[in-house]
Amino acid sequence: MDDALLKCYRQREWRIIPGFVVGGICYCTPLTAAAQKEKLLATDERFWGSKFPDAGSNTRRVDEAFIIENVMGNTFQS
Numbered sequence: 001m002d003d004a005l006l007k008c009y010r011q012r013e014w015r016i017i018p019g020f021v022v023g024g025i026c027y028c029t030p031l032t033a034a035a036q037k038e039k040l041l042a043t044d045e046r047f048w049g050s051k052f053p054d055a056g057s058n059t060r061r062v063d064e065a066f067i068i069e070n071v072m073g074n075t076f077q078s
Helices: 004-010 036-041
Strands: none
Touching: none
């Protein structure tokens, strides 16, 4: 997928991998509520609703997304 509008999503510095741990505490959790997935899809359905470009993959990006809601008591709001 070569899309200049979505290039920032694929730049390494924008990615936080699952398993983000600080002081032995993991702060990443998978999106579980349908509302969380719908909110992410609403930001860019074409990107988040598309399947991974890997050969044979049938998984949408939104289904593999994780959320970080707080780190060490600091909360994040969208």
